[in-house]
Amino acid sequence: xxxxxxxxxxxxxxxxxxxxxxxxxxxxxxxxxxxxxxxxxxxxxxxxxxxxxxxxxxxxxxxxxxxxxxxxxxxxxxxxxxxxxxxxxxxxxxxxxxxxxxxxxxxxxxxxxxxxxxxxxxxxxxxxxxxxxxxxxxxxxxxxxxxxxxxxxxxxxxxxxxxxxxxxxxxxxxxxxxxxxxxxxxxxxxxxxxxxxxxxxxxxxxxxxxxxxxxxxxxxxxxxxxxxxxxxxxxxxxxxxxxxxxxxxxxxx
Amino acid sequence: xxxxxxxxxxxxxxxxxxxxxxxxxxxxxxxxxxxxxxxxxxxxxxxxxxxxxxxxxxxxxxxxxxxxxxxxxxxxxxxxxxxxxxxxxxxxxxxxxxxxxxxxxxxxxxxxxxxxxxxxxxxxxxxxxxxxxxxxxxxxxxxxxxxxxxxxxxxxxxxxxxxxxxxxxxxxxxxxxxxxxxxxxxxxxxxxxxxxxxxxxx
Numbered sequence: 001x002x003x004x005x006x007x008x009x010x011x012x013x014x015x016x017x018x019x020x021x022x023x024x025x026x027x028x029x030x031x032x033x034x035x036x037x038x039x040x041x042x043x044x045x046x047x048x049x050x051x052x053x054x055x056x057x058x059x060x061x062x063x064x065x066x067x068x069x070x071x072x073x074x075x076x077x078x079x080x081x082x083x084x085x086x087x088x089x090x091x092x093x094x095x096x097x098x099x100x101x102x103x104x105x106x107x108x109x110x111x112x113x114x115x116x117x118x119x120x121x122x123x124x125x126x127x128x129x130x131x132x133x134x135x136x137x138x139x140x141x142x143x144x145x146x147x148x149x150x151x152x153x154x155x156x157x158x159x160x161x162x163x164x165x166x167x168x169x170x171x172x173x174x175x176x177x178x179x180x181x182x183x184x185x186x187x188x189x190x191x192x193x194x195x196x197x198x199x200x201x202x203x204x205x206x207x208x209x210x211x212x213x214x215x216x217x218x219x220x221x222x223x224x225x226x227x228x229x230x231x232x233x234x235x236x237x238x239x240x241x242x243x244x245x246x247x248x249x250x251x252x253x
Numbered sequence: 254x255x256x257x258x259x260x261x262x263x264x265x266x267x268x269x270x271x272x273x274x275x276x277x278x279x280x281x282x283x284x285x286x287x288x289x290x291x292x293x294x295x296x297x298x299x300x301x302x303x304x305x306x307x308x309x310x311x312x313x314x315x316x317x318x319x320x321x322x323x324x325x326x327x328x329x330x331x332x333x334x335x336x337x338x339x340x341x342x343x344x345x346x347x348x349x350x351x352x353x354x355x356x357x358x359x360x361x362x363x364x365x366x367x368x369x370x371x372x373x374x375x376x377x378x379x380x381x382x383x384x385x386x387x388x389x390x391x392x393x394x395x396x397x398x399x400x401x402x403x404x405x406x407x408x409x410x411x412x413x414x415x416x417x418x419x420x421x422x423x424x425x426x427x428x429x430x431x432x433x434x435x436x437x438x439x440x441x442x443x444x445x446x447x448x449x450x451x452x453x454x455x
Contacts, residue, residue, distance in 0.1 A: 013454030018254060051451075053275070054256040062261050063275040063334055089262045089277065097258040105254055110452065112438030113287050226284040230400060233289035244371065246289045
């Protein structure tokens with residue numbers, strides 16, 4: 001909460017623009033990934049989000065915010081990972097109706113707090129629950145895209161092995177041994193790997209993860225539903241992390 | 254631009270008329286904040302009124318709770334797109350805070366609200382007086398839980414909810430309209446949901 005505000009020119013108005021769905025990639029039983037090609041591509045920072053707008057024939061509009069999953073190095077198309085909420089309005093459209101070639105409206109980038117660049121240094125400790133992993137994935141893809149070797153650790157809590165979004169890519173990043181470590185916490189499944197856990201996040205888990213880093217974390221990013229964020233961020237504080245180094249993003253609304 | 258195949262879940266007119274553009278109804282009370290939830294003991298809690306750098310009044314938890322209380326039922330609108338209708342709050346009108354400090358004419362036209370975690374947000378004085386805003390101490394009849402901003406939060410329900418600073422520690426009169434935490438990070442300086450003033454330039 002106390003970091004310096006990056007000095008920059010006043011931000012221009014964020015305009016709505018058309019974006020074409022360039023690809024749809026089913027990922028887990030509940031999550032599909034969408035590549036969206038904006039008509040006017042824009043620069044963004046890892047961790048930022050976009051607003052998406054859908055319009056019905058009678059003019060009714062629905063808007064939602066989605067974090068960007070892709071790396072800032074890739075601007076021609078941005079990737080969103082959208083979880084299907086059965087009682088939702090926008091996510092069922094994306095899952096059940098949207099097809100490659102369809103156009104939607106979006107504007108962005110949005111958010112200047114929950115962002116990380118390799119120039120900000122590290123290690124970053126990333127704690128994600130469910131689709132809260134999305135902005136953290138952008139940070140990790142950014143780290144990989146620039147070939148950084150700054151140590152980083154992602155704790156990713158999912159219900160089961162099948163629910164781990166970006167699983168193959170995360171396992172591949174982990175296997176590079178370039179300073180990135182992955183720890184999965186499966187809340188309704190057995191852990192598959194020695195570095196993983198078979199329980200919900202708690203203070204002991206966060207303390208163990210801090211210990212796996214070669215030095216104290218410089219930035220902590222926590223994203224997920226409110227219970228996950230509360231448990232993970234309080235766990236980080238108990239592990240000795242200063243509250244002012246912890247940035248949170250909570251969804252559920 | 255019409256989105257192929259999208260019809261949406263449209264609300265009845267009496268609810269739709271209470272939802273600002275781009276907002277959707279929630280029955281939950283989502284929690285949002287930029288950092289971890291601070292846990293502030295009532296013994297450590299205080300509320301300070303400042304004019305510029307100068308403190309002009311300060312209350313302990315017991316002293317603040319002795320001020321006149323007001324009950325308000327309000328609709329709230331979060332910039333992350335959810336709105337919640339008829340939320341019940343109890344607290345102290347900002348009018349009564351000023352009165353208790355002997356302030357009958359605002360020192361300046363602008364307020365910067367401060368929080369225990371370092372958060373801040375700016376609101377014109379005119380949007381805080383005349384019964385428009387309270388320092389909320391209770392939600393739904395119960396003490397405000399920490400993740401919803403307890404012990405006390407500012408409640409300015411006619412503006413986007415980031416203006417309703419959680420864990421509020423005081424109000425500061427400022428000469429100019431000083432941008433707060435989110436206002437420095439691309440969010441609108443005023444934040445009227447009915448004009449959809451989400452971001453700078455909206």
